[in-house]
Amino acid sequence: GQQVMQIPQYQHVQEGEDFTTYCNSSTTLSNIQWYKQRPGGHPVFLIQLVKSGEVKKQKRLTFQFGEAKKNSSLHITATQTTDVGTYFCAGPGGSGTYKYIFGTGTRLKVLA
Amino acid sequence: GAGVSQSPSNKVTEKGKDVELRCDPISGHTALYWYRQSLGQGLEFLIYFQGNSAPDKSGLPSDRFSAERTGGSVSTLTIQRTQQEDSAVYLCASSPRGPSGANVLTFGAGSRLTVL
Numbered sequence: 001g002q003q004v005m006q007i008p009q010y011q012h013v014q015e016g017e018d019f020t021t022y023c024n025s026s027t028t029l030s031n032i033q034w035y036k037q038r039p040g041g042h043p044v045f046l047i048q049l050v051k052s053g054e055v056k057k058q059k060r061l062t063f064q065f066g067e068a069k070k071n072s073s074l075h076i077t078a079t080q081t082t083d084v085g086t087y088f089c090a091g092p093g094g095s096g097t098y099k100y101i102f103g104t105g106t107r108l109k110v111l112a
Numbered sequence: 113g114a115g116v117s118q119s120p121s122n123k124v125t126e127k128g129k130d131v132e133l134r135c136d137p138i139s140g141h142t143a144l145y146w147y148r149q150s151l152g153q154g155l156e157f158l159i160y161f162q163g164n165s166a167p168d169k170s171g172l173p174s175d176r177f178s179a180e181r182t183g184g185s186v187s188t189l190t191i192q193r194t195q196q197e198d199s200a201v202y203l204c205a206s207s208p209r210g211p212s213g214a215n216v217l218t219f220g221a222g223s224r225l226t227v228l
Contacts, residue, residue, distance in 0.1 A: 042219040102155040
């Protein structure tokens with residue numbers, strides 16, 4: 001079945017450093033979503049990308065969808081302690097379905 | 113309601129007992145999802161309901177797990193003869209299931225299940 005892998009699994013950064021997490025799908029995706037889960041919380045939607053090569057920005061966060069629509073990345077510039085949490089990508093588990101398969105997640109820790 | 117509501121928030125049960133977890137999605141959302149998250153792990157897909165279509169049960173780990181959705185709204189996830197490995201947080205999400213740009217999943221706070 002479809003697999004969605006993320007690297008790295010964990011990342012510790014000093015406050016102010018940049019952070020990037022990478023998402024790779026075993027199949028082509030019609031769209032990809034990103035979610036953030038704070039410690040002890042539930043996943044919260046961040047953004048959806050649909051077009052090949054699409055780049056979207058939300059303040060210090062930059063999201064990119066690969067040309068082949070099989071990979072994506074999330075880059076955070078100048079991390080802050082509020083960025084702590086686990087970042088998940090998610091994509092439809094097959095054509096014509098909206099069953100979303102989540103990536104393995106990247107847990108970010110920001111050291112003040 | 114304003115958000116996705118799940119109950120109970122915490123459930124402690126003994127091995128071998130049956131448990132029922134409830135999810136009340138956002139009003140008007142036609143799609144409903146159940147995921148399982150073990151401690152420190154990712155989200156494991158369990159089951160997906162879309163309107164009146166047959167649910168996608170491909171993620172249910174064993175025949176001890178079942179789910180239903182009544183009237184296109186409230187859903188119940190049932191685990192029979194619970195095992196210790198069933199201990200996890202069970203997350204429910206709903207989405208409006210519109211055009212491809214509108215399938216944002218809104219999650220509930222989850223039901224934490226502990227099997228002793």
